[in-house]
Structures are given as C-alpha cells and as structure tokens.
Amino acid sequence: MAEITAAEVAKLRKLTGAGMMDCKKALVEADGDMDRAIELIRERGKAIANKRADREAGEGAALAKVNEAGNRGAIVVLNCETDFVAKNADFVGVASKILDHALSTSPANLEALKESTLDGKKVADVVAEFSGITGEKMELSYYEFVEAPMVVSYIHPGNKLATIVGFSKAIDVQAAKDVAMQVAAMNPVAIDKDDVPEDIRQKEFEIGREQARQEGKPENLLDKIAEGKLNKFYKESTLLNQEFIKDNKMTIRQYLQGVDKDVKVTAFKRFSLNS
Numbered sequence: 641m642a643e644i645t646a647a648e649v650a651k652l653r654k655l656t657g658a659g660m661m662d663c664k665k666a667l668v669e670a671d672g673d674m675d676r677a678i679e680l681i682r683e684r685g686k687a688i689a690n691k692r693a694d695r696e697a698g699e700g701a702a703l704a705k706v707n708e709a710g711n712r713g714a715i716v717v718l719n720c721e722t723d724f725v726a727k728n729a730d731f732v733g734v735a736s737k738i739l740d741h742a743l744s745t746s747p748a749n750l751e752a753l754k755e756s757t758l759d760g761k762k763v764a765d766v767v768a769e770f771s772g773i774t775g776e777k778m779e780l781s782y783y784e785f786v787e788a789p790m791v792v793s794y795i796h797p798g799n800k801l802a803t804i805v806g807f808s809k810a811i812d813v814q815a816a817k818d819v820a821m822q823v824a825a826m827n828p829v830a831i832d833k834d835d836v837p838e839d840i841r842q843k844e845f846e847i848g849r850e851q852a853r854q855e856g857k858p859e860n861l862l863d864k865i866a867e868g869k870l871n872k873f874y875k876e877s878t879l880l881n882q883e884f885i886k887d888n889k890m891t892i893r894q895y896l897q898g899v900d901k902d903v904k905v906t907a908f909k910r911f912s913l914n915s
Contacts, residue, residue: 644668652677662773682769699726701735702782702911704793704802707743713791713804714742715911716753717782718767725776732799734770738763742783750783784909794820800913808904815899818884822892823908825885831905833874833881844873879905 644667652663655678662681670676700719706712718735725731738753741763747753754764761769763780771778788806794817795802803823807816822828830836848869849862857865875881880893887895896903 644672648672648674652681681772682765684772698913699723700778700781700913701726701732701799702795702802702913703732703735703739703799704795704804705736705739705743706791706793706804710790710810712743712746712785712787713793713806714739714785715782715793715802715804715909716742716780717802717911717913719777719779719781719913720774721776725774726799728774731770731774734766738766738780742785746785747783750780753783754780782911784911786907786909788906790816792816792820794824796824801911803908803910805908806906808906809900809902811896811900811903815896818886819879819892819896819905820908822882822885823879823910826879826882827910827912828879828882828908829877831879831908833878836874836878841870845870848873879908 644664648667649660649663652667652674653660655674662684663677666677666680666684667674670680698719699722700717702715702717704713704715716735716739718731718738720726720731738758741756741758742753745756747756754762754767756763758766767778767780784804786804786806788808790807790810791804792807792813793802793804801824803820805816805820805823807819829840845866848866851869852862852865853859880891880896882892884890884892884895890898896905
C-alpha cells in the first residue's frame with residue numbers, strides 16, 4: 641500500500657475542495673493514485689447529493705454581473721439548505737464562477753447552462769460535487785440574461801436579491817444603477833403599462849371589479865371602477881410609472897427624461913430569494 645503524505649492530501653484538497661479526512665480516505669482507497677482519488681470524491685459527492693434530493697433548498701446566493709463590454713448582464717441563483725452555507729465564501733465562489741462562465745459562454749437558458757462545460761465538467765456536476773463536499777442539497781435554480789447597448793446590475797447586500805436592467809443607449813452609470821435599485825426595491829411587473837402581460841391585466845381588472853362589488857357599488861359602475869383600480873396598479877407596478885424611490889415627486893420615466901430624453905429601458909430581470 642502506498643504511503644500517503646500530507647502534501648498529497650493537501651494537493652487533493654486544493655483540487656477538489658473536500659475535507660482533509662475525506663481526501664486522505666480517498667487517497668488510501670485509491671492506493672495513492674491522485675486521479676482515482678479525485679474520481680472517488682466526485683462519486684461520493686454525487687451520491688450524497690442524490691440522498692438529499694428530497695430536502696428543501698430555500699437558501700442560497702442570487703448574484704448578478706455585467707460583462708466587460710457592458711452590453712450583457714446575467715443573474716444566477718445557486719440554492720442550498722441553510723443560511724450558514726449560503727454565507728460561506730466557497731459557496732459564493734462557486735456561484736460566482738458559474739456566473740462568470742454564463743457571461744462568457746452565453747447559454748440560451750438554464751438547462752443549457754447546466755449542460756455546459758466548466759473546468760472539464762458539466763455545470764450540473766460541479767454543483768452536485770460541491771453539494772457532496774458541504775453535505776447540503778444544492779441546486780442551480782435560476783439563470784436569466786439581458787443584452788442591450790448598456791446593461792447594469794445590482795446585488796442587494798446579503799446576496800438574496802439581484803437585478804439587471806438594459807438600456808437603449810449608454811447613460812450616466814449612477815442613473816442606470818438608480819433604476820436597477822428601483823427594480824430591486826419596487827419589484828415592477830413590467831417596464832410600462834402596455835408591457836403588462838394580458839393574464840395579469842385581466843386578473844387585476846377582475847380583482848378591482850370584485851372589490852367594488854364587495855363594497856356595494858352599483859353593477860353598472862363596476863367596470864369603470866375596475867379600470868380606475870387598474871390604472872392605479874399600473875402606476876404602482878410598472879417601472880416607468882412608479883414613483884422614484886429617491887425622489888417621490890417624480891416617476892422613473894421623468895427621472896430618465898431628465899438624464900437623457902432619448903434613452904429607453906429595454907428589459908429587466910429580478911430575482912429574490914425571499915419572495
């Protein structure tokens with residue numbers, strides 16, 4: 641049987657991120673063969689991840705970033721079971737590495753990201769192996785991107801909430817970040833009222849109509865009252881019509897007009913682990 645040195649154990653730990661005892665055990669079982677030891681740790685990691693498949697992974701990190709060109713931004717969300725692991729630097733590092741990979745390779749959707757290759761392995765396998773190391777269920781649950789002439793990102797402290805916003809042209813960076821923070825704080829459903837999906841529009845109209853009926857309003861006035869409530873919904877829930885959180889005397893539309901009258905918000909994405 642090969643003699644296992646501390647240097648070999650340390651090397652395997654650096655390569656896999658597994659604990660010292662797990663590394664030593666894998667090297668002993670592999671009779672000192674480093675490649676086989678790596679495979680053993682990966683296999684055990686996947687086995688542990690599979691055992692935890694039915695657990696709830698409600699914690700995690702929601703991260704957003706923009707590429708160097710400033711024209712593509714992405715959000716990824718890596719889930720785990722506990723807030724303790726979510727705050728761990730290694731966990732956040734794995735999520736950040738996946739985000740950087742997503743920005744550089746531009747996968748079309750979440751499944752494509754999971755199937756893409758990172759450091760010689762599928763991203764899904766990277767997550768499974770790290771799950772085995774930590775002993776918690778982990779899941780790459782969300783990935784979205786925005787492409788535009790200018791894209792900005794915002795991560796709320798604590799890595800629980802992230803946004804990206806696209807603009808039709810380059811504007812003052814702070815102004816763009818103000819809009820990204822607005823999206824984070826106010827959770828709009830669409831950019832403008834004409835962008836609200838029809839199912840949401842109909843649902844809000846019916847809610848307004850039923851509220852008016854419950855208040856005892858005349859039947860022939862229900863539609864008019866519902867329209868009024870719908871307009872209030874547009875004001876509160878569409879980005880350009882919301883009051884600016886830094887100055888409620890103006891809307892986001894008015895704020896952007898003051899920055900650059902020609903700029904338009906082209907898209908936004910938002911993810912919160914707490915909602």
